Amino acid sequence: MASSHEQTQEQYQTSQITLKVWHPDCWTLETTERVNAGLITHGVYQHDGILSGRFTAYADTTEAIRELAQAIEESPLTDEIKCINEYFNPSLRTGAAGNATQELLVEYEPTYSIHDAFVSRGFVPEEEIRIHDGYEYWTVIVAASRGTIQQRLDEVRSEMDAEITVEGMKSARTDAAESNQSTQLSERQREVFELAQREGYYTWPRDCSASDLADQLDISKTTLLEHLRKAESKILGQLD
Structure with missing residues (x-):
């Protein structure tokens, strides 16, 4: 008790x-x-x-x-x-x-x-x-x-x-650094990256493809991959 x-x-x-x-x-x-x-x-x-x-x-x-x-x-x-x-x-x-x-x-x-x-x-x-x-x-x-x-x-x-x-x-006891990885992403980059996480794009084997994500967002595959590349670059940079 x-x-x-x-x-x-x-x-x-x-x-x-x-x-x-x-x-x-x-x-x-x-x-x-x-x-x-x-x-x-x-x-x-x-x-x-x-x-x-x-x-x-x-x-x-x-x-x-x-x-x-x-x-x-x-x-x-x-x-x-x-x-x-x-x-x-x-x-x-x-x-x-x-x-x-x-x-x-x-x-x-x-x-x-x-x-x-x-x-x-x-x-x-x-x-x-x-x-x-x-x-x-x-x-x-x-x-x-x-x-x-x-x-x-x-x-x-x-x-x-x-x-x-x-x-x-x-x-307040949680280490804030754990949740700050995406704070420097643009809104569109964060949307795309969070969708990719939810849909299993980063699991192995992948649960969805880049084309599947692009269709969900109604954007081209090239645009989606550009957003993901920029988001990943920023997040990896913060982990250095």
Whole structure:
């Protein structure tokens, strides 16, 4: 039986959690599911009952960026979209996203956001939220026991009719270096590398081929292998 001291430590243990999230009536999920491009959320702010979100749209081509911007503009779940590249130094973000990027400001109703449901329950975003292929990927920190964390996630699921998968969890005791191997990858490189890991591309014998992965991502085999080569080079460099 755990001592009261151990229970207190567990109660206030800070954990980092990686979540894969889907919820209905969300323009970011609907548009990234339709278009072969992704979004990085830099910040969401509320004023006069309207949310304003700052995003980087990224893709392998500028045409895909245009398709995503058009899909966002045409979505009945958004009020307004503005391209704001001219206000920022592109070199600050393009290297962290993909081959083609576009800075966006999007206004929409709070009803269509799951952000407050997480933050109001103590889930603090530690990294920018990644959105691609119809899912949001959150990395959050929370100071609570695992039982409480599970209870709060169930509350978010119920309130937002959401599907939430915990893809990773570590406590403050975990060596952070173990999870930092992919922090220098671009968003597209990380997507491709993580998919390759999940699908068994790096097992022997391989469970899938480069062509299989390319088909899943709707990109050419050459483009996929280029992303993997760059990702592997960066990760191996960090292990030197």
